Amino acid sequence: MEKIIIFDYDGVIVDSLEVYEKAVISAFNKNGFNQINSRESFLALFDGNFFESAVKIGIPAEKMPAIIKELEPNLLSLQKGLKLFDGIRKVLAVLAKKYNIFIATSNLTNVVKTYLESQNITGFKEIIGADKGKSKVKKIENIKAKYPDSEIFYVGDTKGDMIEGKLAGAKTVAAAWGWHDIGRLKEGKPDYIAKKPSDLLLVVEKPIRNIAVILLYNEDKKILLQHRSEDAERLPGYWAFFGGGINDSETPEKAVKRESLEELDYHLENPKLVMTQNFNGKHHDGTKYVYMEKFNSEKKIILGEGQGLGWYNLEKMKDLKIVDHDQVVLEYIKDKF
Ligand SMILES: [Mg+2]
Numbered sequence: 369m370e371k372i373i374i375f376d377y378d379g380v381i382v383d384s385l386e387v388y389e390k391a392v393i394s395a396f397n398k399n400g401f402n403q404i405n406s407r408e409s410f411l412a413l414f415d416g417n418f419f420e421s422a423v424k425i426g427i428p429a430e431k432m433p434a435i436i437k438e439l440e441p442n443l444l445s446l447q448k449g450l451k452l453f454d455g456i457r458k459v460l461a462v463l464a465k466k467y468n469i470f471i472a473t474s475n476l477t478n479v480v481k482t483y484l485e486s487q488n489i490t491g492f493k494e495i496i497g498a499d500k501g502k503s504k505v506k507k508i509e510n511i512k513a514k515y516p517d518s519e520i521f522y523v524g525d526t527k528g529d530m531i532e533g534k535l536a537g538a539k540t541v542a543a544a545w546g547w548h549d550i551g552r553l554k555e556g557k558p559d560y561i562a563k564k565p566s567d568l569l570l571v572v573e574k575p576i577r578n579i580a581v582i583l584l585y586n587e588d589k590k591i592l593l594q595h596r597s598e599d600a601e602r603l604p605g606y607w608a609f610f611g612g613g614i615n616d617s618e619t620p621e622k623a624v625k626r627e628s629l630e631e632l633d634y635h636l637e638n639p640k641l642v643m644t645q646n647f648n649g650k651h652h653d654g655t656k657y658v659y660m661e662k663f664n665s666e667k668k669i670i671l672g673e674g675q676g677l678g679w680y681n682l683e684k685m686k687d688l689k690i691v692d693h694d695q696v697v698l699e700y701i702k703d704k705f
Pocket of ligand 1: 524525526546
């Protein structure tokens with residue numbers, strides 16, 4: 369699956385808090401607004417979308433174009449002494465070689481372009497600033513529409529970034545070296561937290577782990593599901609298929625038979641491969657090999673892993689907590705019994 373990485377700019381790529389704060393306060397003041405008078409009141413603008421937050425504290429939306437216009441020369445002159453965050457240059461170079469990378473920012477396209485050129489940073493497909501739109505949700509959605517089958521990451525350093533990224537359907541990555549601290553970022557429920565720029569590579573380039581799963585089904589077309597324990601490392605509390613990782617020396621079929629013994633004490637006789645599915649999990653990418661076999665009711669099963677099990681037909685499964693990529697499997701196998 370193709371991957372797209374969309375970056376916020378300020379606080380992720382460039383260490384700009386003081387400069388940006390100064391420019392915003394000055395642009396607000398010049399237009400007659402003095403609501404932003406402390407670091408906290410400035411940071412609070414980024415608990416949500418910057419422009420919506422400004423409206424909420426009493427800055428009318430129709431004043432925004434004038435304020436944005438005011439920001440540009442301020443930022444252009446103030447940003448000259450800015451520094452890139454340690455390590456981000458290398459990370460951007462590595463990612464730009466393999467993936468399409470973008471910037472979606474509330475800064476201005478020309479300001480960002482000018483600075484990145486001065487630093488010899490290239491490789492972005494597009495820089496989408498406030499002059500091209502105010503909603504990061506829409507910016508991310510527009511990119512998504514151009515690359516419909518991609519896995520999309522949004523890397524931001526504020527709670528508002530996490531909220532907007534999630535609303536747009538991206539996997540959100542909290543950059544903990546930026547404007548909001550980890551506690552505040554967590555309020556935006558990020559999918560990943562990167563403590564330093566090089567962690568971004570680990571998030572995007574997850575290790576490969578192929579898995580093999582078994583869907584045992586009975587006379588009534590009910591499928592045996594595992595109820596994962598609440599403290600499971602992956603998918604706690606979810607209903608999932610029995611099965612697990614394929615070891616290096618194993619074929620998928622050998623793995624599914626071994627897993628069935630380990631987790632159910634059940635000897636599979638002739639599991640049939642019905643589909644393979646590439647997945648991008650939270651911690652791993654890989655291929656899932658899906659096997660089916662009709663359950664032999666003369667045999668017993670003994671649960672070896674998870675908090676429980678249950679037989680469910682496809683209709684009943686709709687009420688269970690099942691991860692999206694397993695839902696896709698269930699949809700695919702509905703006439704494979
Ligand atoms: Mg930022």
